[in-house]
Amino acid sequence: MGATHAMGEAMKSFISALLLVLAAPAAMASTVTVVISGLGGNADYTEQFERYATAIADEARNIAQSPQDVILVRGDAAKRNVIMGLLENLPVSNNADVFKLFLIGHGSFDGEHYKFNIPGPDITDDEIVTALAKIESPKQLIVVATSASGALLEPLAAENRVVITATKNPREKNAVRFPMYMVEALSDTSADLNKDESISVQEMFDYTVRAVNSYYDTEKLLASEHARIEGSLADQIEVARYGTLLQRKDTISPAMLAKRQALTSEINSLRARKEEVDEDEYFDRLQTLMLELTNVQRSIDEGGS
Amino acid sequence: MFSAASMREEANMFTRRLIPYGQTNDQTNVLTPAAIALCLGMSALLLPGTVAAEEYDPNRDARLLQCDNIYDRGDIDGAIDCFKPLSNDPSSFIAAEAHWALGSTRDANQKFREAVSEQPRNPHIRARWGRLFLSTHQPSEAVPLFEEAIQLDPDYLHAQTGLVAALLSQSGSEARMLLSDLHQKHPDDVELLLLLARLELESRNVDNADKLLDRALISAEANNITPLDIYALKVSADLLRDNEDSEWVQKALDYSPAYGDIYFIPVHYHLINYRYRESVALLKKAVEVQPTHWSAHSQLGINLLRINDIEGAKKHLEIAYTGDPYDTATVNTLRLLDTLDDFRDLDTEAVYSISGGSEKVAPVVMRLHKDEATYLAPYVEELTQRAVKVFSSRYEFALKQPLIVELFPNHDDFAVRTVSTPGVGLLGVTFGYLLAMDSPSGRPPGDFHWGSTLWHELAHVFTIEKSDHRMPRWFTEGISVYEEWTTGPLRGRHIPVDVLQAIQENKLLPVADLDSGFVRPTYPNQVTVSYMQAGLICQMISKVYGHDKLVRMLELFDQRQDTGQAIANALGISSEALDRQLTTYIDDELGHVINRFSEWRELVTSVHRASQDSQWSTVIALAAQANEIYPAYVGKGSTYIPLHDAYVALGKGDQAVESLEIWYENGGHEPDMLHQLAHRLRDLGRTAKATEVLESLNWVHPNNIDLHERLGNDYLAVGNNEGALREFKSLLGLNPHDKSVVYLNIARTYQNLGNKKLAKRNVLQALEQAPFFREAQDLLVELTGDSS
Known part of the structure; x- marks a missing residue:
C-alpha cells in the first residue's frame, strides 16, 4: 500500500x-x-x-x-x-x-x-x-x-x-x-x-x-x-x-458483580417468558428476584462484598 | 369553444342501472390501486336536486322511448333486452344512451364523445352528455357541457334545466335565481316544478311543495310524462308531515312494481333532518322492491354504519360494490370499514340523574384508534361523563341506548365516516347515539379545541334524541353552540370576526328561515354565521325566558311543532317578535363592538404591524385601545399576544404575564402561548395557576409528553391523586423515553390512594423496565416490608 x-x-x-x-x-x-x-x-x-x-x-x-x-x-x-x-x-x-x-x-x-x-x-x-x-x-x-x-x-x-x-x-x-x-x-x-x-x-x-x-x-x-x-x-x-x-470500579467485589449479573440474567429470562406465565405468578416471581437484586445492589452501593 | 369536451379524455362514470342482481357488467369488480385513487379523487356529494335522466328529454328517440316505457313499468329484463341491441346502433348518440341505460357509463361516455365529435353543433348531444355526468354525481363535469349546449342554443331548456340542477348541487343563490327565471318562462315544465318542489321540501315548506307537485302531475299527464318522480316527492311531502303511510307509494308500485326510488328519493329528507333509523327503514324497503338498486344498498350500508350496525353495513356495501364497483361512496366507506379494524372499543359508564332523582348509569363506548387509545381515553371518558351528567340534568333526558364516541386520527377517514367522501371541512358529526369527530392528532396542534367539539357533539345527542330527531337544524346547532359557551370546557363566547361583520351588514336570517342558512347558504361564510346566530338565539332565550324554555321547545319539536309554533307556545311570542328581540339582544351584547367594528379592525391591524416593526410602545398603546373596544376577543389575530411580546421585549415580565392571563381567562387556547403562560406563572411561584393552565392544554393539544409529565407531577405534589393517575396513565400511552419513571409515579399515586396491590404491581412494572432503578427498589422494599 x-x-x-x-x-x-x-x-x-x-x-x-x-x-x-x-x-x-x-x-x-x-x-x-x-x-x-x-x-x-x-x-x-x-x-x-x-x-x-x-x-x-x-x-x-x-x-x-x-x-x-x-x-x-x-x-x-x-x-x-x-x-x-x-x-x-x-x-x-x-x-x-x-x-x-x-x-x-x-x-x-x-x-x-x-x-x-x-x-x-x-x-x-x-x-x-x-x-x-x-x-x-x-x-x-x-x-x-x-x-x-x-x-x-x-x-x-x-x-x-x-x-x-x-x-x-x-x-x-x-x-x-x-x-x-x-x-x-x-x-x-x-x-x-x-x-x-x-x-x-x-x-x-x-x-x-x-x-x-x-x-x-x-x-x-x-x-x-x-x-x-x-x-x-x-x-x-x-x-x-x-x-x-464508575467510582468504585476497581474495588467492587467480582463475586457481587457476578451475583448481580446472574440475577439480571434470571430476570431477563423471566421477562422473555412473560406471555407464557400466569400474570400473578409472573409478578410474584419478579418480586422475589427484584428484592434479591435490590439487596445485592445495596451491598454494592454500600461497598460491601 | 369546445375545450371542455376535448379535455374530457378519460371521464369516469360510476353508476349502473338495469343490471339484474348478482351480475356485473363488463368492467372488473376488482378495484386496482389506481382505480381506488381515482375514486377517492372524485367528488361524490349526493345530488338531491337531480332528477332521473331520460324522462325529461324533450327529443327522446322513439326507439329509446319504447325501452324507457318497458323499464318504467317495472319489466327490467324486458328493458335490458330492448336496450341491448341499441348499444350497437350505428348512431353513436343512440348507442351512448343505450349504454347509459344499461349501466355501462364508461362506454356511454366514450360514445357521447364520438357523437359530439360527429355533430359538434348539436346542443342536444352535449346536454345529454351533461346529464350523464349529472346522473353520476359529477356536476363540475356536467356544467361546462350544459354551458356549451346553451352557447349553441341559448333557449335550449333541457340544457338550462340541467345547468340549474348541476349548480344547485354546488352552490345556492345563483342556481335559485336561474331556476326562478326559468320557471317564470316555463311555468308548466315538469322538471322545473320538481326542482322547485325539492327546494321547498328541504325548507319544510310542505304545502308549497305540494302545490308545485300537483301542478307537475297535471302537466305530466297532459304531456304523457312518467309521473314516478312526482309520486316519490309526494311521498317525501307526506313523510315531512309525519304521514308514513303515503298513498303515493302504492300508486307508484302499481305503475312500476320495481320502482325502488319511491323509497329511496324520500330518504334525502330524512337524512337532512338527522333521521337515520327512519332512513334505514326506507332503504330496506327500497332494496326489497328493487334488489338491483345499488345506490340504495350503498346508502343503506352507510346509514347502518351511522347507527352502529357495522356488520349490516358491510353486507349492503359489499352488495353495492358487487353491482357498482365505481360508486365512490361505496368504495370509500368499504375502505373505512377496513380501517375500523385498527380501532379499539373501550367500554365505560356515565352516571347521571334527572330532576334530583336517583343516579343511573349510561353505557358509553369510546371507539379510538389503537395508536392513541391509551393516552386519549382518559380525557374522552372524563369529558363524556361530565357532559352526560350535565346534559341529562339540563335537558331532562335519559339516554336510551349506549352512546358511541368515535375519534379519527385521520381526517379523511372521519370525512368518509361523515359524508362518504374525503376532503370536507367538518370537525364533528352526530348521528344520534353515535358521534364521530376528528381526533386532536388529526389536525395540526392548536388547530381546533377538540374538547369544545366533543362537548358540542355530545349536546347534539341530547337535543336530537329528546326531540326524536324532530328539531330543526338551527335549534340543535344553536343549543350546541350555547352549551359550548355556557357549560363547555373552554371559557368565553367565541364569535369569529367575519360573523361580526355579517351582523354589521344585517346578513342574519329570520329565525323561521334560519335552517336555510345551514342547508342552502347563499354567501361563503353563511353556515358559520348561522351557527353563531342560532347560538345567540338560544343564549337569549335562556337569559330572557329561562333555560327551561329551551327544554320546552325541544318537547314541542318532539310533538311535531315547527319553529313558529314552538316559539309561540314556549315563549308566547311570534317568530318575528323573537327576531326583533334578537336584534336588541345583539345590540346589548355586541353593540359596543359592532358599532366600532371598523375602528377595532384597524387598531388590530396596526398593532400587528407595529409588532412586526418592534415598535413596542406603539403596540402597547394601540392594543389597549383595541382591547377597550373588544376585550373578550382572543381568536386569530388577538392583540393580547403582541401585547405580551411587547412587554417581554421591554423587560416588563409582570405585565407580559398579565396580558396572557387575560387572554387565557377569555378562552385563548393557542398551545405554545399556554405553555409559555404556565412556564411564566411557575417562575412567579404561582404553581396552582400554572397547573390550571396546563390542565386546559389537555382539551386542545393532549398529544404532548412534557405536558402530562409536568401535570402529573404537579397533581402528585398537591395530593390530587386522581388527576395524577390520569396524567401518568395518559403519558404511558404516548410512549415516553423512560417508562420506568412513569410506572414509579403511578405506584406512588396508588400508594397515596391506599391501593397497595396496584402500587406494588406498578413498581414491579417500573423495575421490569429498569431493574436497577434505586427509587423503585426502595419503594418495593417499603411496600413489601422486606428490608433483609
Missing part, C-alpha cells in the same frame, strides 16, 4: 505502540476502542469533530482496563498513512474481547463508493471493510457517524458485530447531528434506561435517535438523517459508565 510505504519513523513507532496494545492477553477480557476524527473542512467542523472524538475516547477510558486500550486519532495525526496503518495493523495482534471503532466526520458518496473524508485521498468503503474483516473480536461495534454513512450499513454487517450509521442510505449527504447527540447520550444518565449505571450501545442509539428526531421536530426542519443499527449484540456492549460502577 502506498500509504504504508510513505510512513516515516515516527509513524512506525506509533504503530509499534499500537501492536503492544492489541497484543494484550485475551484473558484480561480487554476492550479496545479506536476513535478517528476526520476532515472538518472548516474550523467549526474541525473543532466539533475533535471535541466529539475526544469525549467518546474519554468515556471509553472510563471503561477500559488501561488508558492504552483507547486510541484517539485526531487533528494533525488524522492522515491517510496513520489511519490506514492503524486499520491495517489492527488484526495483526490477538484480538480484544470487545472491539469498538468510531468514525467521526464527513462522509461522501460518489454514486458507487462511500468515502470517509480525511486530508489528502479519502479512505474508501472497500478499505474500511477489508481492514475490519480481519478483526476477530467476539463483540464488535462499528459506528460511522458521518453523512452518507448508510452506504456502509450492509457491507460492514457481521454476526458478531453491531453497526451503526448516522444515515439510512448514501443519499443522505448533509452534515449529520448524530455524533453531537451520541456524545450527549454517553454523559446523560437518562440514556441509561435500565438504570444499571452502564450505558449500552442500544441505550446510546435509542437516546441519540430520539434527540436527533426532536431536534428536527423542534426546528421544524425536514429530517435529512435517519440513523440505522444492525446486529444483535447492542445490549451487550457497554459504551459509558457512571455512578458507583
Whole structure:
C-alpha cells in the first residue's frame, strides 16, 4: 500500500505502540476502542469533530482496563498513512474481547463508493471493510457517524458485530447531528434506561435517535438523517459508565458483580417468558428476584462484598 | 369553444342501472390501486336536486322511448333486452344512451364523445352528455357541457334545466335565481316544478311543495310524462308531515312494481333532518322492491354504519360494490370499514340523574384508534361523563341506548365516516347515539379545541334524541353552540370576526328561515354565521325566558311543532317578535363592538404591524385601545399576544404575564402561548395557576409528553391523586423515553390512594423496565416490608 510505504519513523513507532496494545492477553477480557476524527473542512467542523472524538475516547477510558486500550486519532495525526496503518495493523495482534471503532466526520458518496473524508485521498468503503474483516473480536461495534454513512450499513454487517450509521442510505449527504447527540447520550444518565449505571450501545442509539428526531421536530426542519443499527449484540456492549460502577470500579467485589449479573440474567429470562406465565405468578416471581437484586445492589452501593 | 369536451379524455362514470342482481357488467369488480385513487379523487356529494335522466328529454328517440316505457313499468329484463341491441346502433348518440341505460357509463361516455365529435353543433348531444355526468354525481363535469349546449342554443331548456340542477348541487343563490327565471318562462315544465318542489321540501315548506307537485302531475299527464318522480316527492311531502303511510307509494308500485326510488328519493329528507333509523327503514324497503338498486344498498350500508350496525353495513356495501364497483361512496366507506379494524372499543359508564332523582348509569363506548387509545381515553371518558351528567340534568333526558364516541386520527377517514367522501371541512358529526369527530392528532396542534367539539357533539345527542330527531337544524346547532359557551370546557363566547361583520351588514336570517342558512347558504361564510346566530338565539332565550324554555321547545319539536309554533307556545311570542328581540339582544351584547367594528379592525391591524416593526410602545398603546373596544376577543389575530411580546421585549415580565392571563381567562387556547403562560406563572411561584393552565392544554393539544409529565407531577405534589393517575396513565400511552419513571409515579399515586396491590404491581412494572432503578427498589422494599 502506498500509504504504508510513505510512513516515516515516527509513524512506525506509533504503530509499534499500537501492536503492544492489541497484543494484550485475551484473558484480561480487554476492550479496545479506536476513535478517528476526520476532515472538518472548516474550523467549526474541525473543532466539533475533535471535541466529539475526544469525549467518546474519554468515556471509553472510563471503561477500559488501561488508558492504552483507547486510541484517539485526531487533528494533525488524522492522515491517510496513520489511519490506514492503524486499520491495517489492527488484526495483526490477538484480538480484544470487545472491539469498538468510531468514525467521526464527513462522509461522501460518489454514486458507487462511500468515502470517509480525511486530508489528502479519502479512505474508501472497500478499505474500511477489508481492514475490519480481519478483526476477530467476539463483540464488535462499528459506528460511522458521518453523512452518507448508510452506504456502509450492509457491507460492514457481521454476526458478531453491531453497526451503526448516522444515515439510512448514501443519499443522505448533509452534515449529520448524530455524533453531537451520541456524545450527549454517553454523559446523560437518562440514556441509561435500565438504570444499571452502564450505558449500552442500544441505550446510546435509542437516546441519540430520539434527540436527533426532536431536534428536527423542534426546528421544524425536514429530517435529512435517519440513523440505522444492525446486529444483535447492542445490549451487550457497554459504551459509558457512571455512578458507583464508575467510582468504585476497581474495588467492587467480582463475586457481587457476578451475583448481580446472574440475577439480571434470571430476570431477563423471566421477562422473555412473560406471555407464557400466569400474570400473578409472573409478578410474584419478579418480586422475589427484584428484592434479591435490590439487596445485592445495596451491598454494592454500600461497598460491601 | 369546445375545450371542455376535448379535455374530457378519460371521464369516469360510476353508476349502473338495469343490471339484474348478482351480475356485473363488463368492467372488473376488482378495484386496482389506481382505480381506488381515482375514486377517492372524485367528488361524490349526493345530488338531491337531480332528477332521473331520460324522462325529461324533450327529443327522446322513439326507439329509446319504447325501452324507457318497458323499464318504467317495472319489466327490467324486458328493458335490458330492448336496450341491448341499441348499444350497437350505428348512431353513436343512440348507442351512448343505450349504454347509459344499461349501466355501462364508461362506454356511454366514450360514445357521447364520438357523437359530439360527429355533430359538434348539436346542443342536444352535449346536454345529454351533461346529464350523464349529472346522473353520476359529477356536476363540475356536467356544467361546462350544459354551458356549451346553451352557447349553441341559448333557449335550449333541457340544457338550462340541467345547468340549474348541476349548480344547485354546488352552490345556492345563483342556481335559485336561474331556476326562478326559468320557471317564470316555463311555468308548466315538469322538471322545473320538481326542482322547485325539492327546494321547498328541504325548507319544510310542505304545502308549497305540494302545490308545485300537483301542478307537475297535471302537466305530466297532459304531456304523457312518467309521473314516478312526482309520486316519490309526494311521498317525501307526506313523510315531512309525519304521514308514513303515503298513498303515493302504492300508486307508484302499481305503475312500476320495481320502482325502488319511491323509497329511496324520500330518504334525502330524512337524512337532512338527522333521521337515520327512519332512513334505514326506507332503504330496506327500497332494496326489497328493487334488489338491483345499488345506490340504495350503498346508502343503506352507510346509514347502518351511522347507527352502529357495522356488520349490516358491510353486507349492503359489499352488495353495492358487487353491482357498482365505481360508486365512490361505496368504495370509500368499504375502505373505512377496513380501517375500523385498527380501532379499539373501550367500554365505560356515565352516571347521571334527572330532576334530583336517583343516579343511573349510561353505557358509553369510546371507539379510538389503537395508536392513541391509551393516552386519549382518559380525557374522552372524563369529558363524556361530565357532559352526560350535565346534559341529562339540563335537558331532562335519559339516554336510551349506549352512546358511541368515535375519534379519527385521520381526517379523511372521519370525512368518509361523515359524508362518504374525503376532503370536507367538518370537525364533528352526530348521528344520534353515535358521534364521530376528528381526533386532536388529526389536525395540526392548536388547530381546533377538540374538547369544545366533543362537548358540542355530545349536546347534539341530547337535543336530537329528546326531540326524536324532530328539531330543526338551527335549534340543535344553536343549543350546541350555547352549551359550548355556557357549560363547555373552554371559557368565553367565541364569535369569529367575519360573523361580526355579517351582523354589521344585517346578513342574519329570520329565525323561521334560519335552517336555510345551514342547508342552502347563499354567501361563503353563511353556515358559520348561522351557527353563531342560532347560538345567540338560544343564549337569549335562556337569559330572557329561562333555560327551561329551551327544554320546552325541544318537547314541542318532539310533538311535531315547527319553529313558529314552538316559539309561540314556549315563549308566547311570534317568530318575528323573537327576531326583533334578537336584534336588541345583539345590540346589548355586541353593540359596543359592532358599532366600532371598523375602528377595532384597524387598531388590530396596526398593532400587528407595529409588532412586526418592534415598535413596542406603539403596540402597547394601540392594543389597549383595541382591547377597550373588544376585550373578550382572543381568536386569530388577538392583540393580547403582541401585547405580551411587547412587554417581554421591554423587560416588563409582570405585565407580559398579565396580558396572557387575560387572554387565557377569555378562552385563548393557542398551545405554545399556554405553555409559555404556565412556564411564566411557575417562575412567579404561582404553581396552582400554572397547573390550571396546563390542565386546559389537555382539551386542545393532549398529544404532548412534557405536558402530562409536568401535570402529573404537579397533581402528585398537591395530593390530587386522581388527576395524577390520569396524567401518568395518559403519558404511558404516548410512549415516553423512560417508562420506568412513569410506572414509579403511578405506584406512588396508588400508594397515596391506599391501593397497595396496584402500587406494588406498578413498581414491579417500573423495575421490569429498569431493574436497577434505586427509587423503585426502595419503594418495593417499603411496600413489601422486606428490608433483609
